[in-house]
Amino acid sequence: MMRHLISIMAIAGLNSCGSHSTRRESVAQSKDRFCKLSIVVGSSVRPELVPPGPGAGKWNSEPKTMDNIILAKMAPGYLQQPSTIQQYGEEAAGTFNHYFDNNGLDYKVNPAKLIHDVPRIKSLFDDCQQLVTETARGLQDGHYPFTTAKAPVDVVKREESKNWYLAVNGFSYYVTGEIDVSSSGEVKISGLWHLWDFYDWDPGVKVPIDTPMGTIKVDQDRIGQLHRQGLAKEFATVGSVVF
Numbered sequence: 288m289m290r291h292l293i294s295i296m297a298i299a300g301l302n303s304c305g306s307h308s309t310r311r312e313s314v315a316q317s318k319d320r321f322c323k324l325s326i327v328v329g330s331s332v333r334p335e336l337v338p339p340g341p342g343a344g345k346w347n348s349e350p351k352t353m354d355n356i357i358l359a360k361m362a363p364g365y366l367q368q369p370s371t372i373q374q375y376g377e378e379a380a381g382t383f384n385h386y387f388d389n390n391g392l393d394y395k396v397n398p399a400k401l402i403h404d405v406p407r408i409k410s411l412f413d414d415c416q417q418l419v420t421e422t423a424r425g426l427q428d429g430h431y432p433f434t435t436a437k438a439p440v441d442v443v444k445r446e447e448s449k450n451w452y453l454a455v456n457g458f459s460y461y462v463t464g465e466i467d468v469s470s471s472g473e474v475k476i477s478g479l480w481h482l483w484d485f486y487d488w489d490p491g492v493k494v495p496i497d498t499p500m501g502t503i504k505v506d507q508d509r510i511g512q513l514h515r516q517g518l519a520k521e522f523a524t525v526g527s528v529v530f
């Protein structure tokens with residue numbers, strides 16, 4: 288799925304390389320590409336990360352119900368079974384299990400595995416890498432940190448990977464790193480491609496989940512109740528891969 292986009296490279300506030308330090312310059316690129324990032328050179332401040340949906344609501348704001356108390360007690364044992372992990376996938380079972388850890392701490396995933404599992408995300412990753420390379424080639428010699436202005440959202444579809452669909456579905460991505468351009472024009476890039484997702488359950492959205500009895504549609508609000516009742520807690524899923 289190719290998308291039109293205009294990516295704008297803003298060179299702002301360069302602070303590291305003498306005569307370039309006051310130069311401000313922008314280069315507009317218009318091209319079909321997967322990667323929707325706008326590379327910002329001269330800054331290492333990561334973009335603001337915002338959950339795409341409203342989430343379930345306020346944690347521990349509703350009285351606990353007996354059915355949910357039992358569900359929260361039983362779920363981790365089921366989600367940690369090897370057969371469950373095999374059926375749903377490591378990340379799908381792992382993130383859901385972490386929801387029941389009820390501590391709100393970040394959950395780490397390996398985006399290299401996502402890139403391996405979903406060819407379209409590999410194209411996205413490759414294109415982001417290419418965008419940084421093109422950006423670097425337009426720079427004069429010096430040392431430059433880089434980041435991105437915003438963290439766009441991409442979505443793993445169910446038909447692409449049931450595991451990643453259940454684990455992250457929609458997620459944000461951005462890049463950070465450093466570019467070195469030598470006086471002879473040699474370019475070295477040390478970059479990280481980051482995935483960020485808020486694992487939340489939006490009311491009114493139904494998720495198809497395969498069970499031994501066939502595919503059932505689970506209302507996300509049913510699962511979000513556990514968060515509102517303080518029996519599970521939403522969290523951020525994070526991961527980085529080098530390029």
Ligand SMILES: [Ca+2]
Nearest residue numbers: 455456457484
């Ligand atoms: Ca998501």
